[in-house]
Amino acid sequence: MKTDRFQAFSDGIFAILITILVLEFHIPDYHTGKLLPALLAQWPLFLSYAFSYFYVGTLWLFHHDYFSMLKRIDRNVNMLNLLMLFSITLLDYPMSLVADALTSSNRADMQTAFIIYDLVALFISATFYLMYAYLHHHQDLKNAAVSNDFYAAIKFDPVRSVIIYGLAIVMTFWSVWLGALLLAAGIIFHFFAYLRMSKQLEQSKGAVDA
Numbered sequence: 001m002k003t004d005r006f007q008a009f010s011d012g013i014f015a016i017l018i019t020i021l022v023l024e025f026h027i028p029d030y031h032t033g034k035l036l037p038a039l040l041a042q043w044p045l046f047l048s049y050a051f052s053y054f055y056v057g058t059l060w061l062f063h064h065d066y067f068s069m070l071k072r073i074d075r076n077v078n079m080l081n082l083l084m085l086f087s088i089t090l091l092d093y094p095m096s097l098v099a100d101a102l103t104s105s106n107r108a109d110m111q112t113a114f115i116i117y118d119l120v121a122l123f124i125s126a127t128f129y130l131m132y133a134y135l136h137h138h139q140d141l142k143n144a145a146v147s148n149d150f151y152a153a154i155k156f157d158p159v160r161s162v163i164i165y166g167l168a169i170v171m172t173f174w175s176v177w178l179g180a181l182l183l184a185a186g187i188i189f190h191f192f193a194y195l196r197m198s199k200q201l202e203q204s205k206g207a208v209d210a
Contacts (some may be wrong), residue, residue, distance in 0.1 A: 006073050006081065007064070013085045014060045020092050021052055024099070044102030051187055052095040058190045059088055059124070065198050069150065070135070071143045080134055084127040090120045110176045115169055118183055122165040129158035153200045157193040161186055 024045060030038035063084075070077075094117035101113035135141060136151040164186040172179025 003067060003070050003073060006078065007067060010063055010067075010081060010085060011060075013089065014056065014063070017089055017092065018053065018056055021049060021056065021095065024049065024092070024096055041103070045099040048095045048099040048102070051184065052091055055121075055187045055190065056088065056091060058187075058194055061194050062128070062190070062197065065194070065201060069143050069201060070141050072141055074138070074141065076134060077131070077141065080127070080131045084124070084131060087120065087124045087127045090123070094120050107176055111172055111179075114172050114176060114179050114183060118165045118169045118172070118179070118186075121183070121186060122162055122169075125158045125161040125165065129162070132158060150200060154193075154197045157197070161189055161193070164189060 028035075028038040028042055067073075073081075094113065097113035098110075098117055101109040132151065132155050136155060164182060168179050168182035168186060171182055
């Protein structure tokens with residue numbers, strides 16, 4: 001199969017997920033003249049949405065650029081992609097849990113919500129690693145314009161993020177806010193890893209062209 005339909009399907013899933021994320025917003029209950037305080041009380045939802053949107057957007061950038069290096073896909077890539085997309089579509093649930101837990105300010109609830117978010121994020125990174133590993137061992141699927149060194153330069157990024165989320169889970173048992181910072185660090189790490197991957201992809205193509 002060529003990559004056009006593969007990319008179109010995946011893009012559709014990402015678009016639906018982002019739409020679902022924003023559907024979590026509802027007009028708050030408020031008394032006349034008290035709309036602003038009611039909106040400000042929704043800061044946990046705004047914060048969790050902002051991070052989740054940034055996270056999903058970064059994953060889409062990864063997905064788009066990474067699979068642009070392929071000239072075709074096989075059945076296994078399709079199946080791994082379905083698993084990857086499944087893991088990403090789970091993000092709406094922990095986002096809602098984190099928003100509700102932050103609103104209640106209950107330590108046990110926040111601990112549970114952050115750990116569930118960590119587990120989903122860890123699962124997502126693990127699916128990316130499986131895809132990276134499979135494509136590394138099936139070089140015939142990639143575009144000839146991409147050098148063999150491309151995968152070697154980025155293959156451990158999903159492992160690094162798994163480690164970050166694993167540490168976040170452990171730290172959350174000790175300190176909810178330290179665990180939350182590590183979770184945020186993991187999400188931010190993805191963006192810088194994407195920038196590095198994109199740069200590496202350009203250099204890889206340039207090296208082959210030269």
